[in-house]
Amino acid sequence: MDPNPDTPNTTPTPGLFRYVLGFLLVGAAWGLTTPFMRRAAVASSTTAKPDSRAWIDHPNTPWLKAKVWGVLYGVWDVLRNPAYAVPLVINLTGSVWFFLLIGQAGEFLVACVLSICS
Amino acid sequence: MCGWMADSRALELSLTVPITNSLAFLFTVLGEWWAEKKVITKGMFHDISLGLVLCSDLRWMLIRFNCRYVGWYGSRPGRYRPLRAFQEHLKDSNQAWHRIASFSSIYNEVAFFPSYTVIITLAFLYQLNKGFSPFLVCVSSTYAHLLKKSSCFITRVSFPVMAR
Numbered sequence: 001m002d003p004n005p006d007t008p009n010t011t012p013t014p015g016l017f018r019y020v021l022g023f024l025l026v027g028a029a030w031g032l033t034t035p036f037m038r039r040a041a042v043a044s045s046t047t048a049k050p051d052s053r054a055w056i057d058h059p060n061t062p063w064l065k066a067k068v069w070g071v072l073y074g075v076w077d078v079l080r081n082p083a084y085a086v087p088l089v090i091n092l093t094g095s096v097w098f099f100l101l102i103g104q105a106g107e108f109l110v111a112c113v114l115s116i117c118s
Numbered sequence: 119m120c121g122w123m124a125d126s127r128a129l130e131l132s133l134t135v136p137i138t139n140s141l142a143f144l145f146t147v148l149g150e151w152w153a154e155k156k157v158i159t160k161g162m163f164h165d166i167s168l169g170l171v172l173c174s175d176l177r178w179m180l181i182r183f184n185c186r187y188v189g190w191y192g193s194r195p196g197r198y199r200p201l202r203a204f205q206e207h208l209k210d211s212n213q214a215w216h217r218i219a220s221f222s223s224i225y226n227e228v229a230f231f232p233s234y235t236v237i238i239t240l241a242f243l244y245q246l247n248k249g250f251s252p253f254l255v256c257v258s259s260t261y262a263h264l265l266k267k268s269s270c271f272i273t274r275v276s277f278p279v280m281a282r
Contacts, residue, residue: 027138030145034146
């Protein structure tokens, strides 16, 4: 229990610069990574496949099995490619950055309005 | 403090998601140029500009230069009054003519602008004719917020520094 309940609980609020930087970083994490992922995916689909996977294209392979393994190998190839994986990780962690950097920005914006109108 | 801050909608306001989404879209345009040297067309640039103007500046300009109240049923000059109070006032006035006229700017005696609804509907029809997609991408999240929280301070929040 707080021995001195009259002490105001002062939590430091980040400033305008920090919020602007946060918005830009999260916007970049979600927006700037997409074209690089697309470029890497297109490049990955055009590279030659190894000989060990020739059985997928064989006529005796069942259609469903070939499709499933084709998708799995495609995902594996793309994720192993750093040109795709690095932007993907940045993009996926965008939500974390969003909550860490600008989770409280709603209150900050309201505070801005209050200061403008007062 | 302004009287309209008593309106509870102000406390529910959160523009973080639409701002971040709009920034993400602009960063995507930048990334397309960086990664693949793609440049947006003139038409798309116009669409984006139109979307940004409609969603951020229009209501702000209307409020700042012409009227204190900009709503779905028209704009009127004078002191801002929340929509609920405005409707109560109309009910109290108990005159059919006022009820009809309140849905246009005739009620204000001076016609400044057509209602925001009319402007945005015309813009949407124009975009629908052209293919719509870039405009929609840019606008959708912000416009959804405007639909939900159509009160006059929305756009002042978008540019707190400029509003000073």
